[in-house]
Amino acid sequence: MMGAGDDDALDLSVELGSLRLRNPIIAASGCYNRGAEFGRIMDVAAYGAVTLKSVTREPRLGNEMPRLLSTPGGLLNAIGLQGPGIAYFLEHEAPKLAAVPSAVIASVAGFSVAEFAEVASRMDGIPGIVAIELDVSCPNVDAEGACFAEDPASTAAVVEAVKARVTKVPVIAKLTPNVSDIKPVARAAEAAGADALSLINSLRGMSVDVDRARPWLANRSGGLTGPAIRPVGVYHVWEAATAVKIPIIGMGGIETGRDALEYLMAGATAISIGTANFRDPLAPLHVGETIAAELRKRSFTRVRSLTGMANPGFAGARA
Amino acid sequence: MMGAGDDDALDLSVELGSLRLRNPIIAASGCYNRGAEFGRIMDVAAYGAVTLKSVTREPRLGNEMPRLLSTPGGLLNAIGLQGPGIAYFLEHEAPKLAAVPSAVIASVAGFSVAEFAEVASRMDGIPGIVAIELDVSCPNVDAEGACFAEDPASTAAVVEAVKARVTKVPVIAKLTPNVSDIKPVARAAEAAGADALSLINSLRGMSVDVDRARPWLANRSGGLTGPAIRPVGVYHVWEAATAVKIPIIGMGGIETGRDALEYLMAGATAISIGTANFRDPLAPLHVGETIAAELRKRSFTRVRSLTGMANPGFAGARA
Amino acid sequence: MVSTPLLEAAELISRERVAPGFWCLGFRSPEIARRARPAHYVAIDLPGTFSVRLPLGIWTARDDTFTLLFREWGERTTRLACIADHEPLSIIGPLGNEFSLPDTGKRAVIVAGGIGVVPFWLLVRELLAAKVRTTVVLGARSKHMLVGVDELRALGADVKICTDDGSAGTRATALDLARELAPPDVFYGCGPPPLLRALSEHANAAGIPCQISMEETFGCSMGTCWGCVVPIRRGSPQAVGYPHASDEKREYDFARVCVDGTVFWSREILWNR
Amino acid sequence: MVSTPLLEAAELISRERVAPGFWCLGFRSPEIARRARPAHYVAIDLPGTFSVRLPLGIWTARDDTFTLLFREWGERTTRLACIADHEPLSIIGPLGNEFSLPDTGKRAVIVAGGIGVVPFWLLVRELLAAKVRTTVVLGARSKHMLVGVDELRALGADVKICTDDGSAGTRATALDLARELAPPDVFYGCGPPPLLRALSEHANAAGIPCQISMEETFGCSMGTCWGCVVPIRRGSPQAVGYPHASDEKREYDFARVCVDGTVFWSREILWNR
Numbered sequence A, B: 001m002m003g004a005g006d007d008d009a010l011d012l013s014v015e016l017g018s019l020r021l022r023n024p025i026i027a028a029s030g031c032y033n034r035g036a037e038f039g040r041i042m043d044v045a046a047y048g049a050v051t052l053k054s055v056t057r058e059p060r061l062g063n064e065m066p067r068l069l070s071t072p073g074g075l076l077n078a079i080g081l082q083g084p085g086i087a088y089f090l091e092h093e094a095p096k097l098a099a100v101p102s103a104v105i106a107s108v109a110g111f112s113v114a115e116f117a118e119v120a121s122r123m124d125g126i127p128g129i130v131a132i133e134l135d136v137s138c139p140n141v142d143a144e145g146a147c148f149a150e151d152p153a154s155t156a157a158v159v160e161a162v163k164a165r166v167t168k169v170p171v172i173a174k175l176t177p178n179v180s181d182i183k184p185v186a187r188a189a190e191a192a193g194a195d196a197l198s199l200i201n202s203l204r205g206m207s208v209d210v211d212r213a214r215p216w217l218a219n220r221s222g223g224l225t226g227p228a229i230r231p232v233g234v235y236h237v238w239e240a241a242t243a244v245k246i247p248i249i250g251m252g253g254i255e256t257g258r259d260a261l262e263y264l265m266a267g268a269t270a271i272s273i274g275t276a277n278f279r280d281p282l283a284p285l286h287v288g289e290t291i292a293a294e295l296r297k298r299s300f301t302r303v304r305s306l307t308g309m310a311n312p313g314f315a316g317a318r319a
Numbered sequence C, D: 001m002v003s004t005p006l007l008e009a010a011e012l013i014s015r016e017r018v019a020p021g022f023w024c025l026g027f028r029s030p031e032i033a034r035r036a037r038p039a040h041y042v043a044i045d046l047p048g049t050f051s052v053r054l055p056l057g058i059w060t061a062r063d064d065t066f067t068l069l070f071r072e073w074g075e076r077t078t079r080l081a082c083i084a085d086h087e088p089l090s091i092i093g094p095l096g097n098e099f100s101l102p103d104t105g106k107r108a109v110i111v112a113g114g115i116g117v118v119p120f121w122l123l124v125r126e127l128l129a130a131k132v133r134t135t136v137v138l139g140a141r142s143k144h145m146l147v148g149v150d151e152l153r154a155l156g157a158d159v160k161i162c163t164d165d166g167s168a169g170t171r172a173t174a175l176d177l178a179r180e181l182a183p184p185d186v187f188y189g190c191g192p193p194p195l196l197r198a199l200s201e202h203a204n205a206a207g208i209p210c211q212i213s214m215e216e217t218f219g220c221s222m223g224t225c226w227g228c229v230v231p232i233r234r235g236s237p238q239a240v241g242y243p244h245a246s247d248e249k250r251e252y253d254f255a256r257v258c259v260d261g262t263v264f265w266s267r268e269i270l271w272n273r
């Protein structure tokens, strides 16, 4: 298997702040981890970077069962941030990262500004971690449970607190599509010092089990992901790309190279694949091949030339 | 063909304010009109009510082509409220409504509070129109283009102005899913006097034509509808049903009777079918049969018993 | 005349891969087959997909069966290509208006690009039965995308073929070839928009009546959603306009391709608006 | 032992409707067929759908082919039932851990409910080869939902059947019937959760080792998404827990059904948490 970056004539590398990735294809948080599992049947190196599952301060057992439901074109999940917490992560998981054949982006989740700052600062400088993504889609317990990412000020507060303590790697703010207008949130994250944005996280949804007259998911509602939400993701990336100069990692329903190209042309510098791993673990390879073919077709040499191509309002640096 | 309300032992009727429908199955605005077209291959009477395409004050030619795109599990549309305007509507369309074998709900769209009030008041009392739905998802030109339905105060302003002039039929406020929290908007509409709520309207989305490096839709972005958005619709109905006492018409991706039951159990009193007409014009018949079967299975006699069944926070009247 | 469609179950009776990515499927669907007129199409509900109905032109129709000739584009056409014998298929049709025929003894030239050949089997059969002298000019990008030639010839039509790359017939576009023929009494066209536009302009300039079968993305296929409109000359009989809005200076109205078309006179279509 | 899965193309070689809504499909997929062990499953990508892979247990496996036995539930199983011969199917497998076998001469009782029979063809073959005396008790709601009996009997197994409505075999649940047998050295179970729970409680009370193949809604089928977990006794070898979080008093940890299972010892499963 050939990584997407192996074609000599083409430059697939992209820059996210000070971070340079050999190709723009990233595995999304919660869907791939460091590749220990999917690596049994595909080459993890197909990814320019992999994003780890979000880590919280304390260990979390996550939600009750069932946690997943297939919906038309999508997947509804309510895992509930199951994970071992930062201490266990540093002791048992971090040492394995150096062996991952791709760049590794850590993800931090939290329920208060302080939790984000603490967990992120403990990740800073860990060998193998090249960037830290902030999953600000959790409820903010300091603010009566409203979700950080739905509010520009709360988003900025998290980014600012993290940037004050994380100095060695770029910080990526991951935004939610559950807003009327993503531009103010994107601008707030940028102003607070975010080096890049990731969007979109999952869309809020739920389903009722009609036979039992109760919600399907034990957690009632969950996050909708997969191809069903692709138009929503492309829309938000397009909008955010008109509002900020920092690079955007686009995601939401990407399965094929053409899907990835939609995001790039809308304004994304890199793209992430989440749910599609659960269907086609070779997706990153196919996406890489299609991007390379598109560059050749257009006589482009660098993938960055595609970024924002379709978006006349694109505000970012085309590099 | 047998309407869903013909089963003697079962009471499928529902009440939306002062309006009583013989069954809870409604055709959604923009997807069926008064049934002149679909009536050629199915029985319009299968619907308890049909909702007309939204009418504006002035004639509108709508958006450029293309206006539609199939997406995974969904349909992206940007029709742009093409329509003849209220004057033409009153002269040429209104006289045909009396012959429709279902109740007819008119829909009004507008770009200012005044436009809503004017158009709605001219609809009030037209024979055949049993309720007026307000499509408040348009940009508010009085408020720098923000969408009415994204803001509780703007939504309330529209509803209040309309209620001041519409006295003969109930007024339904149709809400958008493009908000972080639908509860404040739902409460504002209720407080302003809305007799019922309709939700959800389409979800904002877009798609890029990769070959031409430009948006697929001439209007750039459009509204995502169809099964892909069903989990989002059920979620918002569930949430709104915990916040208001007025009845809710649930919609978004309903194709089958089980989909309709999800909405009813989440808290809807009635349901609307939009995009599914484009696939299965017999959908209202199938939905009616499944609802009737569910009532029999549960030994219920009235469809209202299903409303909010799965939702412990249901705040409405179970009647 | 606009068709009276119905909803009918269709039974798959034949499947043939006529070229790479091109399929011809036969269905038993008696009423639809019997009512099919030139340019009529059907709208198919694909089981196991979550999509609106797929519109496809009717290719051949005989007794109680008809065939569809289509290319694998995306989800729905790919699904249709591999539909199993026992899968129930719900079809609405026939839909749309139809081509009108010239008088006996006149000459017709049909210009088709690629899969745009579909409406012309029924039309050729009608034209030949009405003793209209008919030439079909069929173009495609290359040999492997040229479909329907044998079936048209089997009807007795004079079929000229051309390809962009010269891999079959003349190396030319269908319009180039059509222009070399003696000017007919009527043109018929179907295919990619650039071809249709060029054909329209040629016919309009030459003062030859020309009927075009158009394509747009469909939603409802029934005339209700306004998703498939094309701009046509204001006041055209097919326009669905608002005559009272007379203050506006616009020259166009919209027509719905799905029910007001798919066939329009080339003079009515405003390519340039 | 956990399998080493691979991604393999599968070719459809047979399709049989074994009961209304129940299908048995055969595939040529040499490596997966060769590696299949009792309780292994595969994860299938259905063309033309937008869904995560469908997990299905391996029913029979011989040489370079295996079969799947499944019920039409929803989108994916309906699609699989009518997959066409020429459609490419990508399969990941074999996945999951496997049943462990008792020593030669011991007695095993297998309790299966409905489609829960699937993991037991491979298991029965192994047990009989290992000279374990084996009885299969197979229950279903009614005659029409009783599948796999002939294939198990063809292996030489002693198969007892029962239905809820008495339409085939005894009118009883599979567990009722199993309880009437002499207590075995080991139980195996697969089927609806209430049956598995009752079987577990019976086995635990009787002190008989019991292995259960569990089911959950899967996302990745590979162990990465944490969507398919079940609560099991804390510290169990299959648990993927956080031992350092010792301040918590909880008795359970989670295990992923997709890779830590699907087989668990009945004593480890916390039905009641």
Ligand SMILES: Cc1cc2nc3c(=O)[nH]c(=O)nc-3n(C[C@H](O)[C@H](O)[C@H](O)COP(=O)(O)OP(=O)(O)OC[C@H]3O[C@@H](n4cnc5c(N)ncnc54)[C@H](O)[C@@H]3O)c2cc1C
Pocket (backbone or CB within 6 Å): B070, C041, C054, C055, C056, C057, C058, C069, C070, C071, C072, C073, C074, C075, C076, C077, C078, C115, C118, C214, C215, C216, C217, C218, C262
């Ligand atoms: C009245 C009518 C009659 C038709 N008759 C025929 C017929 O007889 N035979 C036939 O083969 N087709 C015919 N078509 C076209 C066919 O309906 C469309 O191509 C259809 O959208 C394909 O559906 P799909 O789900 O397979 O692909 P979609 O999922 O809708 O499209 C897949 C992708 O393919 C691309 N694509 C789709 N359509 C086109 C296109 N036209 N040109 C370029 N790229 C495209 C786009 O990237 C799109 O995203 C007809 C259309 C109409 C309106």
Ligand SMILES: Cc1cc2nc3c(=O)[nH]c(=O)nc-3n(C[C@H](O)[C@H](O)[C@H](O)COP(=O)(O)OP(=O)(O)OC[C@H]3O[C@@H](n4cnc5c(N)ncnc54)[C@H](O)[C@@H]3O)c2cc1C
Pocket (backbone or CB within 6 Å): A070, D041, D054, D055, D056, D057, D058, D069, D070, D071, D072, D073, D074, D075, D076, D077, D078, D115, D118, D214, D215, D216, D217, D218, D262
């Ligand atoms: C490891 C593993 C092995 C399996 N092996 C087999 C097998 O060998 N044979 C087999 O038939 N199945 C098997 N299953 C179950 C099968 O994978 C599921 O039923 C699958 O989700 C069906 O997918 P679908 O897309 O057809 O239906 P979905 O669209 O996922 O479900 C359709 C609807 O059916 C209902 N539904 C789905 N599953 C169930 C259920 N289990 N009980 C009640 N209602 C349900 C729900 O309402 C759901 O919305 C296995 C599952 C697992 C995890």
Ligand SMILES: Cc1cc2nc3c(=O)[nH]c(=O)nc-3n(C[C@H](O)[C@H](O)[C@H](O)COP(=O)(O)O)c2cc1C
Pocket (backbone or CB within 6 Å): A028, A029, A030, A031, A053, A054, A075, A077, A079, A081, A107, A134, A135, A174, A200, A201, A202, A225, A226, A227, A229, A251, A252, A253, A254, A272, A273, A274, A275, A276, D219, D225, D227
């Ligand atoms: C099972 C699952 C778990 C996820 N967990 C996380 C998470 O822990 N942190 C996070 O930021 N995003 C998480 N996501 C969201 C994805 O990273 C991604 O933003 C989203 O799924 C949209 O992309 P997709 O449609 O390609 O999956 C999760 C998604 C899924 C499906």
Ligand SMILES: Cc1cc2nc3c(=O)[nH]c(=O)nc-3n(C[C@H](O)[C@H](O)[C@H](O)COP(=O)(O)O)c2cc1C
Pocket (backbone or CB within 6 Å): B028, B029, B030, B031, B053, B054, B075, B077, B079, B081, B107, B134, B135, B174, B200, B201, B202, B225, B226, B227, B229, B251, B252, B253, B254, B272, B273, B274, B275, B276, C219, C225, C227
């Ligand atoms: C083509 C199309 C046109 C629509 N036009 C309108 C409209 O004019 N006014 C309105 O309130 N909603 C309109 N809608 C939204 C629907 O009424 C409905 O809220 C939405 O489609 C979700 O339901 P569905 O998934 O069943 O289609 C339109 C939807 C479609 C697909």
Ligand code: FES
Pocket (backbone or CB within 6 Å): C217, C218, C219, C220, C221, C222, C223, C224, C225, C226, C227, C228, C229, C256, C257, C258, C259
């Ligand atoms: S496709 Fe709906 S009006 Fe033509």
Ligand code: FES
Pocket (backbone or CB within 6 Å): D217, D218, D219, D220, D221, D222, D223, D224, D225, D226, D227, D228, D229, D256, D257, D258, D259
């Ligand atoms: S299905 Fe993803 S961890 Fe088991």
